[in-house]
Amino acid sequence: MSQTPFEQAGSFRIGVVDFISPDEVKVAIDIEAPDSVALNTGGPRPFPRVNGYLLVPVDDGFLVGQIEWITVERSPFPKRRGMQDFGLVDLPYPLRRLRMNPLGILREAEDEEKYVFRRGADSLPSVGTSVMLPTEPQLRSIVESGERRRVKIGTSPLAGDAQVCVDPDRLFGRHLAVLGNTGSGKSCSVAGLIRWSLEQATKAGTDGPPNARFIVLDPNGEYSRAFGGDNTIKPRIFKVDPAEGETALKVPLWFWNSAEWCSFTQASARTQRPLLRRALREIKSGRTDITASNEDEKQLALRRFLTSCLISVQRDLYSGALRTDESKFGFRLKAMADDLDAKMPEYSDNHLAEVRDAINEALDATYNSFEKDGKTIEYYRAFTEAQVQTIAAALQSAVESVGGIVYQEGPDEDVPLFFHGTDLADHLEVLASQENVSQYLDFLVARIRTFLSNPRMKAVVADTDGITLDRWLNDYIGADVAANGRVSVVDLSLVPTEVVHVVTAVIARMTFEALQRYVKLNDATLPTVLVMEEAHTFIKRYKEDVENQDAATVCCQVFERIAREGRKFGLGLVLSSQRPSELSPTVLSQCNSYLLHRISNDRDQQLVHRLVPDNLRGLLRELPSLPSQTAILLGWATELPVLVKINDLPKSQQPRSDDPDFWDVWVGSSKDGTPVSRTANWQGIAADWQAGAASDSGAAAEPVE
Numbered sequence: 001m002s003q004t005p006f007e008q009a010g011s012f013r014i015g016v017v018d019f020i021s022p023d024e025v026k027v028a029i030d031i032e033a034p035d036s037v038a039l040n041t042g043g044p045r046p047f048p049r050v051n052g053y054l055l056v057p058v059d060d061g062f063l064v065g066q067i068e069w070i071t072v073e074r075s076p077f078p079k080r081r082g083m084q085d086f087g088l089v090d091l092p093y094p095l096r097r098l099r100m101n102p103l104g105i106l107r108e109a110e111d112e113e114k115y116v117f118r119r120g121a122d123s124l125p126s127v128g129t130s131v132m133l134p135t136e137p138q139l140r141s142i143v144e145s146g147e148r149r150r151v152k153i154g155t156s157p158l159a160g161d162a163q164v165c166v167d168p169d170r171l172f173g174r175h176l177a178v179l180g181n182t183g184s185g186k187s188c189s190v191a192g193l194i195r196w197s198l199e200q201a202t203k204a205g206t207d208g209p210p211n212a213r214f215i216v217l218d219p220n221g222e223y224s225r226a227f228g229g230d231n232t233i234k235p236r237i238f239k240v241d242p243a244e245g246e247t248a249l250k251v252p253l254w255f256w257n258s259a260e261w262c263s264f265t266q267a268s269a270r271t272q273r274p275l276l277r278r279a280l281r282e283i284k285s286g287r288t289d290i291t292a293s294n295e296d297e298k299q300l301a302l303r304r305f306l307t308s309c310l311i312s313v314q315r316d317l318y319s320g321a322l323r324t325d326e327s328k329f330g331f332r333l334k335a336m337a338d339d340l341d342a343k344m345p346e347y348s349d350n351h352l353a354e355v356r357d358a359i360n361e362a363l364d365a366t367y368n369s370f371e372k373d374g375k376t377i378e379y380y381r382a383f384t385e386a387q388v389q390t391i392a393a394a395l396q397s398a399v400e401s402v403g404g405i406v407y408q409e410g411p412d413e414d415v416p417l418f419f420h421g422t423d424l425a426d427h428l429e430v431l432a433s434q435e436n437v438s439q440y441l442d443f444l445v446a447r448i449r450t451f452l453s454n455p456r457m458k459a460v461v462a463d464t465d466g467i468t469l470d471r472w473l474n475d476y477i478g479a480d481v482a483a484n485g486r487v488s489v490v491d492l493s494l495v496p497t498e499v500v501h502v503v504t505a506v507i508a509r510m511t512f513e514a515l516q517r518y519v520k521l522n523d524a525t526l527p528t529v530l531v532m533e534e535a536h537t538f539i540k541r542y543k544e545d546v547e548n549q550d551a552a553t554v555c556c557q558v559f560e561r562i563a564r565e566g567r568k569f570g571l572g573l574v575l576s577s578q579r580p581s582e583l584s585p586t587v588l589s590q591c592n593s594y595l596l597h598r599i600s601n602d603r604d605q606q607l608v609h610r611l612v613p614d615n616l617r618g619l620l621r622e623l624p625s626l627p628s629q630t631a632i633l634l635g636w637a638t639e640l641p642v643l644v645k646i647n648d649l650p651k652s653q654q655p656r657s658d659d660p661d662f663w664d665v666w667v668g669s670s671k672d673g674t675p676v677s678r679t680a681n682w683q684g685i686a687a688d689w690q691a692g693a694a695s696d697s698g699a700a701a702e703p704v705e
């Protein structure tokens, strides 16, 4: 039986509009409208449920609304259509009502059976207009709206399994937050988004594999196996203790900027940080050439030493310290002379002897001592300017003989220039004695030295032979045309906890700054995506506090900067977290797209609610009840918020995060009858554990049978 369009429209009707405002439409549902499945529409159609879509005819199309709630009101006088007979008394009857949010307008396209959906409602219906169920093609057009639908990520169960597609430009371009409880499917979604994007790009590409760059910071070591398989992705895996085919994770300490050094060493703001900065600057100055032979390095160390002596003496000379603070100045000179004595045998340079003699002569002339309470008190009398001038002149010629002053201001202390960690500690000690602040710096120096002697740390940050800045960028961000693969997986799971925040911060910052420089030199961006898993530990909200600049704060600040400015330099951020309420609000509010999995925690839900515009909050009420692998996608990446059932990711492509199989292990076999056995091999574990510890303390490992 064929229906006229008018009749057909009538059969989809489920109620009438009885309240309308720009952000809310309330509908009284017809009494005879079906309860769960509509059979009067030519085929079984699910009756609208929460978050489903409905249509209201307006001037030039349909207003599309998304259902926020459906309720029953006990109405004393229901108005059954066609039955308003005053002689009849209706018994109280449940009247159903629903509320929906206007989303946009659906218009018929040129060719038949096709519709075009646009966000925003420019015309609104009036009360009394009928409300209809959309047809299958209408539903599809709503969900499948938007122009550049490039990558299919799943289907929409509420819209007749319409395909949900995204445009990577939008999804990654303005940061994406993937939020949800543990086990809700975040990691699978992230791995899927990367994989499907790359697969699609490979198909669309004309010139070989995609020139794409993803960097996955993976604190749980889940992703190493997720990207294997074919050649589309070709992951590079960086890891402490790499297996075959993986690369050792290296984040050289000379990449760290001063804030990272300060946070790591817990330097105090007033005394230690300025000195640490100065030490970094000085040690980096003149150190651009790491291929320099040992001889050159020694020469440079001497140059640096003499330069700092000269500067110190000159400063004292001009500040008048040799008269007002003569005794201190004397001891400073004495320390300098001792240092020179110690260095003398290494250098057969008679300029050094001249300096030492000049200093000793001045010291001898001013030295004095007296006895008090059985102790000898030593002190120096005021120096004459001539004495100090002689010393300065001797230093000057010594400096010149070894190649001139090492430029003290040097490069910025944050430029990644090569130096050895031990040199930094040495230099700090020299500075401390020069400035007479050893008591403030001892702890700092000791901490750096301890850290450098720990083999687990050393392996990541100090044993970085042969690593140059460009090689590192090539390895971690990706080579030209992504020839060495398209995804870097940085497995942070075995990085010692003391440095894991600094290491993460450094990788993120280096990526960001490299891309910034790329834009400066090429006048175009190199699109790159940085993925941060378990973001609540690395992008954790912190208290603004100058004193407390711990590593977690510094790490969070790097991501805040990326969230704010990354877009301009082609760096997109994808963060995945179970605890959105613990995330930095700055980062979260800079995310323009959200993929929300099940969220049951109260505070997390409240937070997510605050992120979305008012009229979408209804949609989010579904969050606590979402099954795993299902999520709500909203924001910039999608024309309208949709509920997506994410594509299936085969086991072999999933990040490793299986739920523990208690039952199968307990009963010794799995559901399909395959035996499951777990042996508890503590000996092997103990040996593995202690092998690390033994070399930590430098002791020989106990022999293991």
Ligand SMILES: Nc1ncnc2c1ncn2[C@@H]1O[C@H](COP(=O)(O)OP(=O)(O)OP(=O)(O)O)[C@@H](O)[C@H]1O
Pocket: 180, 181, 182, 183, 184, 185, 186, 187, 188, 189, 192, 578, 628, 629, 646, 647, 648, 649, 650, 654, 655, 657, 658, 659
């Ligand atoms: N798209 C998918 N395809 C197939 N299986 C999925 C998918 N999404 C989720 N799963 C299933 O759900 C399980 C948990 O998913 P996943 O590891 O992604 O959760 P998660 O949210 O990252 O959890 P956590 O916060 O603990 O890391 C997976 O082991 C997998 O079996």
Ligand SMILES: [Mg+2]
Pocket: 186, 187, 188, 657
């Ligand atoms: Mg996960």
